[in-house]
Amino acid sequence: MNNLVITPNYVNIFSCIGPKCEDSCCNDWGIYFDKKTYKKIVKHPDFSSLAKIAFKEVKTDNDSWAVIELDEQGACPFLNEKKLCKIHDQAGAEALSNTCQTYPKVNNHIAGNRYRSLSLSCPEVARIVLFEPEAFQFEAQISGNKSAAPIPEWQEKSYDYSLELLVGLGLDWEQALLAIGLLIRTSESVANGLEPASALDVRFEQLQKFVQAGLLNEQYEQLSCTPAVQENAFVSVHSKLCKIHSRAHRPRFTRLNEAVNSICNEDNLYSIEELNKAWHNIALPALSESPDLFERFILYSIFHNHFPMLGKDGPLKAFRLLVLDCLLIRCYLSAMAFKYQGLTQSDIILCFQVYQVVRQHRSSFADVIDEIMQELDIQTIPSTISLLKTK
Incomplete structure (x- = not known):
């Protein structure tokens, strides 16, 4: 079997803009x-x-x-x-x-194949990934590399099926994450030897039927909104980010942090209710011309990380981290929309990119996030997806 080099078009489109960069490396x-x-x-x-x-x-x-x-x-x-x-x-x-x-090039070598990507911590990469219409066209070329040991079958199936659940069933991004979470719960069982890899095929077929019958949407709507848990998760992770961000004194991070601070309540505490209101009343209307923003980010994350691969850690941890990434970025978009009564493309890029400076370049930050989620008892698929419910 020939080994491949898989390249998304956002890699081909990218060109360093040098001194014009808003957050130069x-x-x-x-x-x-x-x-x-x-x-x-x-x-x-x-x-x-x-x-x-x-x-x-x-x-x-x-x-x-x-x-x-x-x-x-x-x-x-x-x-x-x-x-x-x-x-x-x-x-x-x-x-x-x-x-x-x-930098910002990234090459992931998996089972003999090379997956080319770029770091979202670069503002120009973030612009292309989030806004360029042809960013996610893919090409595969024969690499000529020697064969390498294959990854476990469950990992490759989880990766392929997660992509299909995101882009192939017409789901909103929150519902797509619920479907992916239900798949990943089976992945965890397979990874631990409790079920055969074929259980993933069965699970994927079930999920397709659930979507077609409207049952997945029904299940999502029945999940509770947990503002107190959302608030604790957001405040805890953002506070850690402020302490270790390598560019915390730079104008871009300052602009974001000032927006977050502007949404404090009368007790000088962050208000998730106000953030969620700002999401619906200001941010979503401002994002009407970019309705696929989070789908693009999740698609990038799945490909870039070959989700749910996460070193020695299990697939459920990778899933929880992906959901929390979405929560943090959504809160940042809401805060910016609240402070500036709208969102420019530059502001949108800032919210994604500034967060990724730490998320992608401090490997220990994933452990920090997971510890916070464990402390808040966010372990199950329903409790994880409830982080995204705003009503």
């Missing part, structure tokens, strides 16, 4: 150089003087031999007056650090 970024490239820059006649103050040797290993010392504004000292990279301009792309050569 040349600021507030851990830029590490491998030993060989570092030595080359230090000896380069155009950079030798600057390199003495621009680098700090850490010598963690050969791949992380030195790190850039950012200036007081958090900018890379190798930027010129036009905010373009001097190294790239004068020494070529091969002299760049691995960070600068690859």
Whole structure:
């Protein structure tokens, strides 16, 4: 069997916009150089003087031999007056650090196949993923790579069926997540050896029939709205985000945090009721020209993470994290809509991208989120989906 390279069109469309970027990766970024490239820059006649103050040797290993010392504004000292990279301009792309050569590109190697993607922590990537009409056209090419050990059958079936439940049945995004959650509950049983992989085929067929009969919609409507739990989940995760966000002092994060703070009630507490009201009364009307915004984000997340893969953790954790991602971003959109009485495309991109700076680049943050959900006893599919109910 030939191994493939699978590429969504958002990868082909992307091109770095350099100094026009609203949140440049040349600021507030851990830029590490491998030993060989570092030595080359230090000896380069155009950079030798600057390199003495621009680098700090850490010598963690050969791949992380030195790190850039950012200036007081958090900018890379190798930027010129036009905010373009001097190294790239004068020494070529091969002299760049691995960070600068690859970001925001991501390659996931799974069972011999390569899945190409981009990090949503880049504003231009977020714009393309959320708004470009042809972003999610996919192409597959033969890679020529050697065969690799296959992943468990249940993982591949869970991935394929989750995509189908999202895009193939005409469901709203909240209901699609409920269907995916019911599938993932079976995935958990299969992963733990309690059921055979064929149980996923049976479950998927059942879910298709539930949707066609209107039973899934009925089940979603019967779920309770849990504002107190939603509020605790949002406040807990946002508070953690504020403490560890690498760009918390930058204007984009400040703009978002000020919007969140503007929706505090008379006791100076965040009000989920006001956030949910703002969602229905202001945000949703403002998003009428982008009705598929969350479908796009969920589709990106499933592909980018090869959902429900999550290291050694089980599929239910991956599902809970996906739902909480949606809750946080929806609350951010609601807060921005509340403060500014509407949403611009730039504001929408900000809500998704600023959150992903931590979510995608701090692997430990997933554990922080899951601990919060466990403390709030958000473990079952109904309790998880109830986070999304606003009425």
